[in-house]
Amino acid sequence: MVDAERVQLALAAGAIIGTWFWDIVADRFMIDEAFANAFGLDPALGREGIPLAQIVATVHPDDQAGLVVAINAAVQRGGAYAHQYRVRRHTGRYHWLEANGRVELGPDGTPLRFPGVLIDVASRRLEHILNELGERLRTLDDPHEMALLASETVGTALDLSRVAYGDMDAAGRHMIIHQDWLAPDQASLAGTHDFETYGSYIESLRRGEDVVIDDIASDPRTADQATSFRSIAVRSLVNLPLMDRGRLKVVFCLNQDEPRAWTADEVLFARRVMDRTEVEIARRAAEHRLRDMNASLEKQVAAQTAERDRIWQLSGDMLGVADDQGIWLSINPAWTRTLGWRQEEIVGHTSEWMEHPDDVAKTRSEIGHLAAGRETFEFENRFRSKERGYRTLSWTAVPENGLLYCVARDVTDERAQAVAITEQSAAQERTWHFSPDLLSVIDMRSTLFDRVNPAWTAALGWRADEIEGASYQGFVHADDVGASLSAFDRVRAGSPVLRFENRYRTKAGEWRRLSWVAFPEGDKLYSSARDITAEAEQAEALSDANELIAAKERAEQQQRELQNEMAHRIKNTLAMVKAIVSQTMRHADTKEEAAVTIDQRIAALSSAQDLLRQTTYASATIHEVVRGALKVHLESDDRVTIEGVRLDLPSQAALGLSLAIHELATNAAKYGALSNETGHIRISWRHEADDAFRFEWREAGGPEVVKPARRGFGSRLTNQIVPSYFDGSGETAFTPDGLCYVLAGTLPRETPPSAEPSEARPVADHE
Incomplete structure (x- = not known):
């Protein structure tokens, strides 16, 4: 039953490429013309019947023994037969086939007849090889090992002579091959190569175009350099470019030592191998960068913690x-x-x-x-x-x-000394002489010191005769003069100064911070200053210690948030990109259309990511999302009007809505309101009770609306995928006035809307 189902599927897919009938008793193997072509045989001989051995001779030498064993086993037991092997075609190249038939036995168990069909399994094998590659890539970490595995996969699958990854230099003229996969008896091309030595197709690669050459000697792009190619045993080639922000980054090189008619399936297989390998290489690079970032943050936190601990301990x-x-x-x-x-x-x-x-x-x-x-x-x-x-x-x-x-x-000892001095003498003079504070009397009319106590000499080094008769301004730090004058004026006006700080110059040229208490009496200012330099330094040290503690806690929190956020965003972004690529490829009519559409959609996704990065990355306002998504589509500021309350959208909802607006704007530019000079779009949204959210896109003044014959990924994106971010639904209507799109759902509770409304206005005015 399984064999019959396989044959039916092969018939439906057009994969049967020939039939046979083997008269086992007479050893006459009769085949149709398609079978003869598949095995590189003369169709006339096939109609007359040829021995089985002649059929087996066309099979790849490595597969002949297994084929004979499978045929003999089927003949001995009778019944169903299925076996895969490679056959040399008329082109001289081997091709994978599956023979599927049944041995019919006589009443006495004698094998009589063996009819069957040939099925083309080449594409199926390539798909299986591609899946195996994905599993093997996940076990590797080194980019060069991944590149070599990709080269080996393509080389063995397509029976090539040499396959290699080539990295382009910054100028785009030289290619560096670190290691290449080689068939037996082939020489390695590892090293640096100048493209000009091997033809004129480098500009095609720089534009991101695949280069396929069946015969080096006859192709005009390489004919003049045929000798150079023969010296490295290359007679035909495929070069697949990998672009990075418009610059040629990598060339995937497929070489054959004889002319070869490359098929589209072979080139596509090589491209898919390259793309899958590059995705894994990029993923490993991102993982390495994240590990390096974590290690750097840990070192910084450790250093700051050690410094804080030293201050704390000492x-x-x-x-x-x-x-x-x-x-x-x-x-x-x-x-x-x-x-x-x-x-x-x-x-x-x-x-x-x-x-x-x-x-x-x-x-x-x-x-x-x-x-x-x-x-x-x-x-x-x-x-x-x-x-x-x-x-x-x-x-x-x-x-x-x-x-x-x-x-x-x-300060026990300091206070005890002060108390002892006070107790020893109640006389003001003794207090004056023994006070640790800087006591002074200043003439408020002239701002000159009349008298200072010995504490001035102790604290600043100046003798009393060097201070008395001089203005206080001559000792004050230049940056503190203005504040000192203001404080002096307050005292002169009759208001005591209970706390004031400035810096005074010592005789040695240093600066000491003084804390002042001053009060006026008559035309004199009586003041007391205390040297708080040490206290200020300790307070600064305490502040530094506190900052170190807080910095450590912030760094640890930021590290945890960064790890969680990076993991979450990488998963979401990769899932979204995967969906965009797979769905676009599925619905596109051509590879070129798919490539352009994928590029536009991923560019829209990138723009939305940039918007999130410029805000808080956790959310963006809906006005910013709409304006950012529309910016590249508008030539005139008055073509679109926006109205709605101010809302913050979480990152996933912002990305989804940005993609939906990009799809709608692209459609409007091609077929709708933006495809002429008079069309207009009105975008509105509102936030209703219970966090209900409604977004509308209405076009008017454009060409007559025609409902598309089929709906592609863009429709699925706007009507299904994006609404899922709002737990809602989307609907596109083609009305006589123009296209109308409505998205209805709910807003996440963690991003409540602002009560501030936004009046309707052109998009260019919404800032």
Whole structure:
């Protein structure tokens, strides 16, 4: 039954190329003319009958033994027979056939007759070889190995003498062959070759045209270089170009050491092998780039983390991170060095158990200010140490993203010294002389220092006589003069300055940051300045540490998102491209039409991808999608009107709608409203209750609408594929006014529409 079905299918496909009848008893093998032509025999002898051995002699030497075994087995058992082998045709070339017949036995079991048919299985074998190639390519990683496998596949399938991949140089004049597949006794052409040495067909390849030459000596493109080709044992060839953004990138070279009449099926098979190989090579390259990107990001994160950890470990100040309730999440080793408590005794708790009872309330209040978003500078409280009693700490802290980043310095000794000085003398003069702050009196009329305390010399190096009688402006950093004048004017106007910072020059030429408190009395300005250079540096170090922590977290998140997004988009894009190519090839009348249509549709897909890349890549507004898809089709800005609310479309919906608009605009330019000077298109959409979405394309003023005789992939794209992205349906109507297309569906919930409407206007005005 299976054999009968195979014969019926072969008849339907026109694949039977001959019949035979073998009188086994008389050994007379009678064949029809088609059989004789297939085996390269004289038809007259076939009608009279010839011995089986003469038939077997036309079979490829490698297949003869298997054929004899199969025939003998069929004769001995009787019944159905089927066997594939290669036969030498009248052209001298071998061709794959399948013999399908049945041995008829006599009543006593004697084989009497053996009728059958010949079936052409060459195309089927090539398709099987192509599928096997795809499986083998997936096991390889090196592009050169893939190219060699493609060369071997074509060479063995078509019985060629040499096949090779050739990479073109940047100038497009030289071809580099890394490795070629060779039939027995053939010499390798690996190396660099100048095309001008081998003919004048390079310009055809640069235009992306296949070059097929049956006879090097007689073809005008190569006849003058026939000697060069003979020196490398090439008598006929096929060169298939691979283009990259308009530039010739690769040439797939098929060589035969004798003249050959290349068939369209052979050239198409080689092209399909090349295309499938290039897809796998491109996929491997993308995988390698992604792995390299991941490795680079990991190195950057590791370096930033190491730098942050070094600062964290080595800082002499107490660094810590707490939540907005004051619970410590992490602290650096300086806490143990300063207070004696181990890290596990502090982390996970507030610091209330260490705080001096008199400081608990103000500490809780300051934490509340931080939680509300206010920064803390020079806040002090006392923490109980493990062995040294209470230690006075000076705090700087900043809130960010619900966390409190804190720096504390142990100022116990500094504060004790200040208290001792105050207690030793209540006299103002002693306070003046022993204050660690820079105290001064300035004449507000002249802006000159009247008097400075010794802290100025300690902090800046200037003697008192070098400062007194000089203007404060002579010591202030040039960038701070303007702000200092403003602060001075406020004090002169009677308003105290409770906090002001600027930079003062030391005698050694360095700059120290001072924090000022000043108040006026009469025509004098009494001020106190504190050197906060170290605190500012620590705050900057803390900010850098925080930025490193945040950068690490962002980099890790970006890496995960990039991996997930790349995998998702590569799968979606490849699936869409596969659908475009396969469906277009299926519905196109010619290869040229398919190539142009595929190029246009993939260009539209690429434009939509560019639009997504220029926005957030996750989504694009529907106005941008419509405008981007129409841009290449319009010569006049007033031919199309757009109206609809502002909507954000997710990436898949944006890509799909862009392809649909491209199809509609292409059709309008060929047959519809854009094919004359007066036609007009109105595009509109609306967002209704429950996320319902409706998109309309209406043409008017064009030529009379004629419904097409058949519908191709473009109709399937607009009416089925694109609507599936909106969980809806699409319908194209050919009305007397012009073509009308309606897409109805729903919008994804994660991209709610804006309430902002858009008035109807020409597409060129929609910005």
